[in-house]
Structure formats: C-alpha cells, structure tokens
Amino acid sequence: MSERLPHGSGRLAGPRPFPDAAVVELGKPQLRANLHKATHTIRNKRARVVDELPDWEKLRLAGSAIKSDVMARLPELLVQFEAAATAAGATVHWARDAAEACEVVTGLVRETGADEVVKVKSMATQEIELNEALEAAGITATETDLAELIVQLNDDQPSHILVPAIHYNRSQIRDIFTERMGDAPAGLTDEPRVLAEAARLHLRRKFLSSKVAISGANFAVAETGTLVVLESEGNGRMCLTLPETLISVVGVEKLLPSFTDLEVFLQLLPRSSTGERMNPYTSMWTGVTPGDGPQNVHIVLIDNGRSATLADEVGRQALHCIRCSACMNVCPVYERVGGHAYQSVYPGPIGAILSPQMTGVSASGVSSTLPFASTLCGACYDVCPVRINIPEVLVHLRQEAVDAHRGKPSAERTAMKAMGWVMGDRRRYARALRAARAGSAPLAAVLRRRKVRRLPWPMSAWTASRDAPLPATETFRDWWRRTR
C-alpha cells in the first residue's frame, strides 16, 4: 500500500551508504570523546529521574496507547484540530511535502514585509530545509536555541535532535563564538556560564525587535486547537510571545486527542530528553489571545512522507515518536559514529526506522542501509517513553530492503558492509550488548512475535545454520557466540 502514497522530501536521506559515512565519522577521535561524555551524562540523569516515578511503566503504556489512538483517528483529529484552532483565531495551512511547506511559510513571511525571522528549534523546519528556502527568498532566519546557534554559526548540520551541537565540546564552542559570532566579548572563556551569557547578549536585541517568529510544536491538541512547545532557555518564550506574527510548522502526527493527555506526555518527555523532572519552560497557546502575544498566528500542517509511513502496519509506530532523543543517547552505534553518518535530521535508532520510511526504502543511498545500522540490542526500546519497538521495525525494514535489493548484487554488498561494520569487533559488540540490555530480549521477542523463521538478511548469510529458527531461550549474544 505504501507504494501508492508519495514519500517525503527534504533533509531525510543522504547519498552515501551508512557504512561509508560512518567510516568518515569514526576517523574523528575528538567527536567520539565528546559523544561518549555527553551521552553517558544524559543517560545517568535520565535513569535517576525515571526511577523516581513509581508509575513510569504505566505512563509509558498510556503514552503508547494514546499515540496508537491518534494514528487510528488521525484524519478526524486533524479536522477537529483545524476547526478548534481556526475558531480561536489561528489560520491553518496544509502542505503535502517539504517544497510546499517552504512555499507556504515563505509566502506568509513575505506578507508581513519582514526580511528577518527568529526561529525556535524545530525538527520539522529542519526536515523541510526551511532556512535554505527562506535564504533563497532573501529572508534571514536566525536560530535562537543555543545549540542550533552554534551549529548555524559554524555552517554545520545538527547531529542530535535534542542537543544539535552535542558533537562539540566547550572549547570548540568557545572557538566558534570567538571566530564567527561577530559580537563575542573579548577574552571569552570556555566556561559554560560565560558561553551562555555571550549567546544571551548576541540574541537579545533580535528578540526584542523581531516581527516574525517561526516555531515547531511538540504537541497539538485536537480538542482545543492548542500548540505546545517545551524548551529550556527562554528563547522559545521570546519567539512565541514578542513578535506580531507566529508561524508554526507541525507534522500531522503531533496531535493528541485531548488537553488532559498532556498530563502523560509532560511527564514522559522532559524526563526522557534532558533527564530533568521538568524542563524550565513549557508554553501553550490557542490561536490568538487579544493583548497577549502574537496577533497573527499561522499553523502549517505537513505530511511529507508521514502518510506513507502510516500505511505500513508494523512501521507506523515510528510516528509515535515524541523526539525525546533517549534512544540515541543509549545506542552503541550512535555513540560511536554520531549523528552526521545518518545523513538525515533524524539520526540514531529512531532515524534508522523513520527516515527510510519517510523517503521510501530505495535500492541505493543511505535509506536502504540505515535499518542495518544497529546491533538490535534493544536498549532503544527499553528507554523509549512511548514504547516504540524499534528492533521490531528494524527487522521489518531489513526485509523490505532485501526485497528492494533482490537481484542487485552491489546493493547486497553494501548492506553486508553495514552489518560487518556493526558486528566487526565482537568483544566491543558483546560489551555494548551487556551494557545496553536492561532485561528484555527484543530480538528473540521480535522474531517470535513476527514468526520469522530465519534470521533477517544479511545476517542469514553469516551463519551456516541459516534456516534454523532462533531458539527463544537463547539470547542474541549467546547465539552469536555459538554460531561464530
């Protein structure tokens, strides 16, 4: 069925197979050191605040079920959202793909006469490559999130969905500010507090004078037409409050049926993402409030490959993602290669299942190799606040990649290389598995549930017993040891 629905465009897939891109990133020891430090810091913080909630598993079950319900009722909920937001004074637009979304937003900015906009960090606008489109139209977009600002100043690409500059350490950030900010204070140190202060000064005047802001949204409430943005720095509040015009670009899957559902997600998201009980600021707005905040409010709902993803009964759970980034923070593959190797705005385990589905699993490029960029250790599933069974979808997409590849030996070699890279160092791999597994045996579970009789290609090519089913009692690691 997915064949008949158009796939997405924008920054979702790069030209290079994953292993080729990964090899380049693996040659950067500083990058690996930075990633190791940051991902381990955040993992520990997350574990601490999650352990504090005795009902964490119940919240995950509720979150997962709410998202399943949203997907099943998506057309109806979108219509409800549109009606509620419109009644509250917002204008709702729809965009089939990245190009159309950029066109709509560019047109809205042009209408205001502004040639400058401030932006709140948003995955959707990165996905559609909005900044590039605005620039082509002569409009300067300034990213206001500290990490986004760092990445933008250095003409780089984000490498993590929550902390886009996770690949830089503090002294690299100091250097970027000193060289490229223009108004960086003399004698800037690499003290995080000092760096944050420099960003504050740099952006302050822009915040106070900007006429147009562009945001995304973490959640959109169908019942009330409300949009929700979680953030830390206050740059979000600045953008959502001070300008006259606010344009929010929102993926259709961001809906929640009712306002009360936020009580689940406002507990799941901050603890899973920054490892805090609550992020410093959460803003919610419903259309226009006279005398308070932007009076010209637009919402652009985008498809861009989401309907094609929804068509896959196994893969559609990827649309439940609330972009917390917990899965990348625990992923042994992400920790080693970083975000750039995935060549999509969505890196890590979620990227490995979301990007190929949004763009379609083709026979060339990164999209067909991404599902192999995993050890199937299951750590991502264990931490996912909405219980997306990432290993299950990976296995499913591997089978799809096999189908796309049938009769194309060069593609098979490419995927074998991806697998070989992941599994290359058995000791390291075993260590990663031991560290990451938290009690579940996802691969075995997946295989049992999905009634897969043999190991998914190309692992099947690696073992003499390729027709033997995986014994349910044996862990993947034990199986691997025994058969190697």
Next chain:
Amino acid sequence: MNARDEILARLRTALGPTPSAPPVPRDYRVDDDLDDAARLETFVDRLVDYKAEVTRCTPDTLAEAVGAALAGVERLVVPGDVPEGWLSAYPGTAVADGPQPLTVSDLDDADAVLTGCAVAAALTGTIVLDGGAGQGRRALTLVPDHHVCVVTADQVVGGVPAAIRRLAPTRPLTFISGPSATSDIELNRVEGVHGPRRLHVIIVES
C-alpha cells in the same frame, strides 16, 4: 485536489477501511499521597534543586517577604491588578502594565517583575501562569531578568496531572520550572540564558 483534502485522503488510504486502537489504560498516578506539609516541603526541595530562591511566609509577613525579595530592585513592573498589599514594604517604583501596555523596552529597563500564579506542581517544582488574576500578559514575566512569584499554599498541587486538571486549556499558559537554563554545552544544566536568570518563589501559608 487541494493540499488539505489530499493529505486527509492519503491518511485515510494509509489507515485502510477499519482502523482501530486498543483502549488507553489510565492507571497512572493523578494525585500524590502527600499531606499538605509534605507537599510543600517537596515543592521547596524541587525549586531549590533548580536553583530558584525560596521564601516561606504567612499572609501577615507577605509584604515583608516581597520587600526582602526585591531588595536592590529600583524599577519593578507589576500586572495592572497586582494586590496592593503585596507592595506595602517595597520602597522602589512599581510600574503597572495597563491600561496603557508597557513597551518591550520598558520591560527591558525593569530590574524585576512581581506576579502571582495560577497553580503549582510540587513534584516537579513547577509554577504555571495563565494570564489570570495577578499575572498579567506573558511578556511581563519574560523580559525582566528577575521574576518574583507569589504562590499561595492552596495553589500547590501534587504532580503535573493535578495541575493540568486545574487549568483552562485555551488561556495562554506558561509552565516555569526554575530559572532559564540550557543543557546544550556537554549536556550539563547551566542556569541563566534568555528568560529571567533569577526566579524567586514566595510561598504563603496561613
């Protein structure tokens, strides 16, 4: 077909004729099991953890507590409907927002802002503003670098679910958990970026 109708049609095609989803289990905690005193203790603990300043007082000592929190503040902005009694021990100039709204540069010139709140969640140390009584519009609590917020004990509930259930969804809502902060540099929380760098919460218990 226009974009709206085409997207809706695509989604219907994707879902097939009979999409269904299991019922949502809602057996998570909605209320805490803390008594009033323990709940306030928890609230204070969480606020301090975020590096917010906290003062506890009674209705009788509130003005004094506000005065102390605003020590050194020369220019204060307040919402038009701030309760007069809050300011009786404050010696500086309090500028009210409204009926003529203050400009952004007025707000930028202010040293601090004083408001109340709509509800507070103890377990996460969160204050929620909804633009209601004693809170003013959103820009007021955003631009000045120092936010002093008065919370009465009866406004403090347990966790996020209890807070959400007390709120009117269509008001402009701001959930505040500590001063502005960033985790963008090596994933360590650093207080003080664009929002108020100082948050001072005054808890009034009768």
